[in-house]
Amino acid sequence: MISSVYEEQQARVARIYREAAADYDQIGPAFYAANGARLVARVGVVAGEIVLDAGCGRGACLFPVAEAVMPGGRVVGVDLSPEMVGLTRADAERRGLAGVTVEVGDAQAPDFPAGTFDVVVSGFVLRLLPDPAAALRSYARLLKPGGRFGATIYASTFGPEWEPVRGALESFMAPATTRPPAVELDPAGRLAELMAEAGFGQVDVADEPFDIWLDGPDEWWRYMWASGYRGMMDRIPADRREEARRVVCEAAEVLRAADGRLLLPQTVRYARGVQNGS
Structure with a gap:
């Protein structure tokens, strides 16, 4: 029986990403x-280093690290979803990447000895964790003295022009059943503070725009289920999902550009x- 909020959130995340894998x-x-x-590239991974990818998913960071x-x-990539791990391991084998290990593990508290890694990276994972501050402390512990850490998170999603669509989408959603992270990661300065408190120096946090262009509302709907947005989409009851797709995609039609595509700004x-260790 699930006995804690932490385990409950882990179970939900594992299920969502198993279904999305x-x-x-x-x-x-x-x-x-x-x-x-x-x-x-920002972290500057170089040949000969030992790197941990915490929450490796389908290898977005793992594969460029393996080449670097x-x-x-x-x-070493760890992920809570066995399905993600299996697919990513198979992808690594198909690519012929040497020196790659992918295993099931907790991205908040990876189970390795202190000082194991030269670099720890984490792509779009911190907001999924019950306690991001604890995760940052774990990563600092796992690094060798002077080791580097790099992460990405969403700073903003959807633009103001998407608010009617988002409102229509949220009208179909059941209330959230999991608690928010134990600490906030916004604004950018707050994340920098948490990193400093965890034992990191030379901290640099910067926001950059990234435009996602999709062929139209139908592709946007499918994209939402095949990305980090799935946690939000999962709150739509199964018996209302087809109705939600029809209503929300219709609302998104007005956002098409002249060429028919949709811009989802991130x-x-x-x-x-x-x-900071010596």
């Missing part, structure tokens, strides 16, 4: 893969820091 980041533009590559650490390095927050 096959299509995750496979519909529309590869948003997570593009931002994973950007994050790896060769020759001589290795990367802002991505990039954070990086250096472990």
